[in-house]
Amino acid sequence: xxxxxxxxxxxxxxxxxxxxxxxxxxxxxxxxxxxxxxxxxxxxxxxxxxxxxxxxxxxxxxxxxxxxxxxxxxxxxxxxxxxxxxxxxxxxxxxxxxxxxxxxxxxxxxxxxxxxxxxxxxxxxxxxxxxxxxxxxxxxxxxxxxxxxxxxxxxxxxxxxxxxxxxxxxxxxxxxxxxxxxxxxxxxxxxxxxxxxxxxxxxxxxxxxxxxxxxxxxxxxxxxx
Numbered sequence: 538x539x540x541x542x543x544x545x546x547x548x549x550x551x552x553x554x555x556x557x558x559x560x561x562x563x564x565x566x567x568x569x570x571x572x573x574x575x576x577x578x579x580x581x582x583x584x585x586x587x588x589x590x591x592x593x594x595x596x597x598x599x600x601x602x603x604x605x606x607x608x609x610x611x612x613x614x615x616x617x618x619x620x621x622x623x624x625x626x627x628x629x630x631x632x633x634x635x636x637x638x639x640x641x642x643x644x645x646x647x648x649x650x651x652x653x654x655x656x657x658x659x660x661x662x663x664x665x666x667x668x669x670x671x672x673x674x675x676x677x678x679x680x681x682x683x684x685x686x687x688x689x690x691x692x693x694x695x696x697x698x699x700x701x702x703x704x705x706x707x708x709x710x711x712x713x714x715x716x717x718x719x720x721x722x723x724x725x726x727x728x729x730x731x732x733x734x735x736x737x738x739x740x741x742x743x744x745x746x747x748x749x750x751x752x753x754x755x756x757x758x759x760x761x762x
Contacts, residue, residue: 550588553578554603557596562666566597566674588718598681601671604664605688608635612695621706622699632726632741636664661741666735693719709752722748 556577569591575585589595613636615622675682696719703709713721725744732741734737 547679549584552555553580553585553588554596554600556690558600558667560605561593561597561600561670562663566593569593571603581672594678597671597674598684599680599703600667601681601684604635604667605721609688609695612692612699616702621703624699624703624709624744624752628722628745628748629741632664636661657679661730661733661739662737665730665739669734679750689723693723696722703752707754710754718752721751731740 554575555571556579560577563569564573567591571582571585574593574596575582578585586592589599608631611631615627671681671685675685679704697715700709700715700718704711704715709718711723729739729741729744
């Protein structure tokens with residue numbers, strides 16, 4: 538019997554997660570059945586349950602981890618870096634990373650910050666439906682609620698560090714505290730998710746430009762003002 542490699546197992550797991558994600562985004566977590574996920578994955582039920590023995594509930598959590606983990610890692614890496622990022626571009630790249638729909642090789646490149654923006658990338662079409670359905674599960678699934686809360690706080694802490702570093706380096710405004718700026722960035726991100734759901738297109742680039750203006754360091758006025 539041929540040996541099953543770790544790479545093969547990872548490909549199989551990713552295939553199942555992609556199928557589950559498509560089903561959840563289309564129909565929601567509650568309305569999607571395991572039979573639908575199994576059919577979308579094109580695998581036997583025994584194979585799918587081998588990877589996810591708890592069934593749909595564990596798939597839901599794994600789908601969210603697959604989306605959120607690269608973003609959390611990216612923000613942490615930026616916060617720990619001595620090099621100060623371009624906040625406007627980093628905002629776009631973070632949402633592109635969250636919305637990524639390509640294969641795992643490209644996702645790994647994006648996780649490292651090697652994101653190449655194009656017209657189709659700048660939006661939240663893949664992430665917004667999942668986020669919407671996930672929010673509805675937070676009162677039903679305490680474990681998912683804890684996981685989402687931890688992601689939120691990790692991102693918030695990373696943004697605070699980023700903003701503090703930027704203020705110290707003189708690359709962003711000091712009119713607001715790092716904590717206020719972090720809350721502003723996260724609130725803007727949630728607003729874009731709602732915009733995507735309502736209008737079908739989140740204007741990420743305009744939001745990033747607005748954020749760039751808000752974060753721009755204070756300029757001294759003309760002499761004598």
